[in-house]
Each structure stands twice: as structure tokens, then as C-alpha cells.
Amino acid sequence: MSNLLYLPDWTVTEYEIDSDGAYRIPASYDTAPDHCEKCGAVGNLYKHGTKKTVFVDAPVHGRQTFIEVTRLRFRCRDCGGTFMQPLPDMDDTRRMTVRCRDYIARQALLKPNTHVAEDVGVNEKVIRQISSENSEVLLAEHFATLRAPRVLGIDELKIGKEMRAIFTDVETSWPIELLPGRSSEEVVHFLGNLPGRKETEVVTIDMWRPYREAVAYAMPQAVIVVDKWHVLRIANDAMETARRRYQGLLKDKDRRELKRGKAIFLKAPYNLTDSELLNLDGWLKNVPELRGAYETKEAFKAIWKHKNSDDAKEALHAWRAGVPKHLLNLFRPAMTATKNWEREVLNYFDHGRFTNAPTEARNRVIKMTNRLGAGYSFDAIRARALLGKRPGRVKAEKIAAEKARKASMVECDICKALFEPSGLEVSHVTPISAGGSSGPENRMRVCPECHRFHTKEWFKPHDDSTPLSE
Structure with missing residues (x-):
């Protein structure tokens, strides 16, 4: 029978809302122990008083919830020992329900500890302890199943005044590791020990040489791709430099107007509103210094519209050769970068x-997590970065995993049911002893049941005796 707690074998008769707006629920557990927890004697216990204990439950209707348990004490006639009534739904160590502990463990990966503590109604220290214990278990499971993704992304972010290397499965947009640093030795060590590293096909990086060297050493089969945004940003920086130089020559009113409209020189034309396009056209028609830098920047970005590397390479070489002389110094960083990283760019x-x-998107979320939880240790940030998955993502990952599992299943050649490849056995259509070949044309993949019961006419001898097994 259900009750207000939705826990089996509990009796709840009423509840109240206290002055703090929290639920207070008096309750008792209906199941008595059948043996002594001290000596193990069975059937020789008697009640020895009661004790009221308050346990914290997971929030209900947005309110903190506390269960006031009237708990029995028992004494053993054999050993004289006393003990409290066992409560399997409660975590005695922390005076909370098991589901509350699990709720805290999940929420602490998604919210700051102070927010979870306020929601539940416990000390923040308890939240940190539960979160730390849960993270250790989940991280152990994570690394036990960790494999290199088909497309690996490598980047870095600053946490606690240190640059940290982050590795992401680009196809699922989820990080697989966050290192304490980003030195070449640390990156090489991680990649060199990453299970399945030889199966990685593509690695996306920014233009930091140690990443390229580490990938070439640990994953020589992988193709390195320089992130497009990092390349295009160099041209945008050149455009910004040109704008600021001209802006410094203007009077106050015009200078403020140009500064307010700086974004129109960086956005793609199709992302501009009609008024922004009109404003941009006015500046470019009247200011040759801005028009030349803008056209050179847009010509550089147009390289990425090509469909293949041959056409892009030709366009890139033509762009480098066509940069106006008075803009060479301005766009030299882009020219140098595309020369030094040309293969990876193409x-x-x-x-x-x-x-x-x-x-980059995960980096932003991790930085936000770090800001919201001021004072987090690197280990706490790392656990939240790798394990803090929203329910929607968890559900989508489960559906994708199940879909992949079904796609990998193989059909039994006899009953046509689907099985894991390892669950099928190879059976010969005609036994080798009866003249059958060992080639693939004489083989079928069958499930254990079909392999056990499958018989053919050729099993039978010429007389009417019992058929022989293969």
C-alpha cells in the first residue's frame, strides 16, 4: 500500500508544513528484525523502548523534507545487547534517506554545492563529502570503459590560473578527460595510454605546436585538422587592428560611432540586418583604409567555401599572392600561420x-561551472566536467547506445533471431567427417539453441538407429 513517502513497509498518518516552509512527516517502519545484530541469535528479541530520529529526504514540491521516525530499540535475551531497528531505506551515517543521498550525488554534478545544500536542507560539507564519494565511483567506471573516439578534439582552458588540456569526443560534444596541465609530456602520456588510440581517424586542434607533435607521436594514423575558427580569427584580428587605427584618427563623435559598430566588420554579410548592411556600406565607401582590410579579410574567409582541398589550396595561394602591399604587415600573421600549418588547414x-x-562549447560550460562554484578544487571541476550530464543527454546517450547495440547484432541463420556476435556459434552445414568442406560456403552462424537442436537428414545412418550428433 502506498503512503506519503512512497516507501514500502512504512506507516505515515499525517504531515505538516513548519514555519520555514519545510515538510515534517512523522513515520514509523513496520518491519521488525528477526535476529540479533550483535550475536546473530534468531527469534529471541524483545522491544526495549523507542527513539525519535529525524532523517532528511529529497525535496518534495520544492520544499525541504524531513522525516521524523519513531524507531524501535530491541534487546537480545541471549547476549543482552541492544540495537536500533534497521532501516534499509535510510542512510544512518548521514541521517538521510538513501534516495536523498542519491539525489544529492546527482545534483552536485550539475549545481553549486551551496545551491544543493539549500535545496535539501543540510550542511554544505555533507554535500561535498557525498559528491566526492560519488565522483570517485563514477570516474572509476568512466575510465574503465574509456576509449579513444573516432574524432578527437584537443583544446585548453584556464582554471585556477593554470592552463588545462581538455580532450573531447567531437561527434558527441562531450569531454573524455581534463588534465591538470597542458605540457607536451602530459598530453603525450595521456594519448599514448588511451585505449583504442589507433582507431582515431581525425584530431582537431588549435595552432599549438605541442599538440601537433603529441598527436603525431601517439596517433600517427590520425589526420590533424586545425580548427577553422582559430584560423579565421587571425584575419578578424587584422580587421580589428585596421579599424582601431583609423578610429584613433577620428573626432569623439565619429570615434564612438565606429566603436559601437565594430561588430559589423567581423560578421558575415548574411548575418547582418538591413540597417547594419547600410551602415557597413557607408563606412566602406567613404574610408578606403577600412575597405581594403575588409575586402582582404572577406577574401580570406571565402577560401572555406570551397568543396575540396585542391581548390582551397589554389585559392589560399592566390590570396597570399594578392594581399595589397600596404596591407602585408597587417595580414602577415594570417599568411605565416597558413604557411606553417597549410597541410593541417587543408x-x-x-x-x-x-x-x-x-x-569550445564545453570549455565555456566548464568555465561557467568554475565561476558559479567559487573555491572548487581542480578535482571537483574535473568531475563536474566529465560526469555532469543533464537528464536529456543521459537519455539520448542510452538511446544511441541501444541503437548501436542492436545494429551490431547478427541474425541466426536458422531461427533468424538477433544475437550478440559472441553469442553465435559456427556450425557446418555438412560435417567435415561426412565430406563437408571447411570453407565459408559450408558454414552457418547459429545461436546455441539452434546449434543444440539442429539436425539434418545427413545425421541419420542408413538404418533406423538413433541419429548421431555432429
Whole structure:
């Protein structure tokens, strides 16, 4: 029978809302122990008083919830020992329900500890302890099943005044590891020990040489792709420099107007509103200094519209040769970067056109988590970065995993049911002893049941004796 707690074998008769707006629920557990917890004697217990204990439950209707349990005490006639009534739904160590502990463990990966503590009604220290214990278990499970993704993204972010390397599965947009640093030794060590590293096909990085060297050493088969955004940003920086230089020559009113409209020089034209396009056209027609930088920047961005690396390479070389002389110094960083990283830049066009955008997105979320939870240790941030999945993502991952599992299943050649590949056995259509070959044309993949019961006419001898097994 259900009760207000939705826990079996509990009796709840009423509840109240206290002055703090929290639920107070008096309750008792109906199941008595059948043996002594001290000596193990069975059937020789008697009640020895009661004790009221308050347990914290998970929030209900947005309110903190406390269960006031009237708990029995028992004494053993054999050993004389006393003990409290066992409560399997409660965590005695922390004076809370098991489901409340599980709720805290999940929420602490998604919210700051102070927010979870306020929601539940416990000390923040308890939240940290539960979160730490849960993270240890989940991280152990994570690394036990960790494998290199098909498309790996490598980037870095600053946490606690240190640059940390982050590794992401680009296709699922989820990080697989966050390192304490980003040195070449740390990156090489992680990649060199990453299970399945030889199966990685593409690695997206920014233009930091140690990443390229580490990937070439640990994953020589992988194609390195420089993130498009990092390359295009160099041209945008050149445009910004040109704008600021001209802006410094203007009077106050015009200078403020140009500064307010700085975004129109960086956005793609199709992302501008009609008024922004009109404003941009006015500046470019009247200011040759801005028009030349803008046209050179847009010509550079147009390279990424090509469909393959050959056309892109030709366009890139033509762009470098066509930069106006008075703009050479301005765009020299873009020219140098595309020369030094030309192969990795052009790999973008022929290998899935992957970018590091998913990694950059995770970086933003991790930084936000760090800001909201001021004072987090690196280990706490790392646990939240790797394990803090919203319910929607968890559900989507489960559905994808189940879909992949079904896709990998193989049909039994006899009963046509689907099984895991390892669950099928190879059976010969005609036994080798009866003249059958060992080639694939004489083999079928059958499930254990079909392999056990499958018989053919050739099993039978010429007389009417019992059929022989294969």
C-alpha cells in the first residue's frame, strides 16, 4: 500500500508544513528484525523502548523534507545487547534517506554545492563529502570503459590560473578527460595510454605546436585538422587592428560611432540586418583604409567555401599572392600561420569538415561551472566536467547506445533471431567427417539453441538407429 513517502513497509498518518516552509512527516517502519545484530541469535528479541530520529529526504514540491521516525530499540535475551531497528531505506551515517543521498550525488554534478545544500536542507560539507564519494565511483567506471573516439578534439582552458588540456569526443560534444596541465609530456602520456588510440581517424586542434607533435607521436594514423575558427580569427584580428587605427584618427563623435559598430566588420554579410548592411556600406565607401582590410579579410574567409582541398589550396595561394602591399604587415600573421600549418588547414576540406566547436562549447560550460562554484578544487571541476550530464543527454546517450547495440547484432541463420556476435556459434552445414568442406560456403552462424537442436537428414545412418550428433 502506498503512503506519503512512497516507501514500502512504512506507516505515515499525517504531515505538516513548519514555519520555514519545510515538510515534517512523522513515520514509523513496520518491519521488525528477526535476529540479533550483535550475536546473530534468531527469534529471541524483545522491544526495549523507542527513539525519535529525524532523517532528511529529497525535496518534495520544492520544499525541504524531513522525516521524523519513531524507531524501535530491541534487546537480545541471549547476549543482552541492544540495537536500533534497521532501516534499509535510510542512510544512518548521514541521517538521510538513501534516495536523498542519491539525489544529492546527482545534483552536485550539475549545481553549486551551496545551491544543493539549500535545496535539501543540510550542511554544505555533507554535500561535498557525498559528491566526492560519488565522483570517485563514477570516474572509476568512466575510465574503465574509456576509449579513444573516432574524432578527437584537443583544446585548453584556464582554471585556477593554470592552463588545462581538455580532450573531447567531437561527434558527441562531450569531454573524455581534463588534465591538470597542458605540457607536451602530459598530453603525450595521456594519448599514448588511451585505449583504442589507433582507431582515431581525425584530431582537431588549435595552432599549438605541442599538440601537433603529441598527436603525431601517439596517433600517427590520425589526420590533424586545425580548427577553422582559430584560423579565421587571425584575419578578424587584422580587421580589428585596421579599424582601431583609423578610429584613433577620428573626432569623439565619429570615434564612438565606429566603436559601437565594430561588430559589423567581423560578421558575415548574411548575418547582418538591413540597417547594419547600410551602415557597413557607408563606412566602406567613404574610408578606403577600412575597405581594403575588409575586402582582404572577406577574401580570406571565402577560401572555406570551397568543396575540396585542391581548390582551397589554389585559392589560399592566390590570396597570399594578392594581399595589397600596404596591407602585408597587417595580414602577415594570417599568411605565416597558413604557411606553417597549410597541410593541417587543408585537411579540413577532405576529412569531414570537422571543427573544434564542440570542445569550445564545453570549455565555456566548464568555465561557467568554475565561476558559479567559487573555491572548487581542480578535482571537483574535473568531475563536474566529465560526469555532469543533464537528464536529456543521459537519455539520448542510452538511446544511441541501444541503437548501436542492436545494429551490431547478427541474425541466426536458422531461427533468424538477433544475437550478440559472441553469442553465435559456427556450425557446418555438412560435417567435415561426412565430406563437408571447411570453407565459408559450408558454414552457418547459429545461436546455441539452434546449434543444440539442429539436425539434418545427413545425421541419420542408413538404418533406423538413433541419429548421431555432429
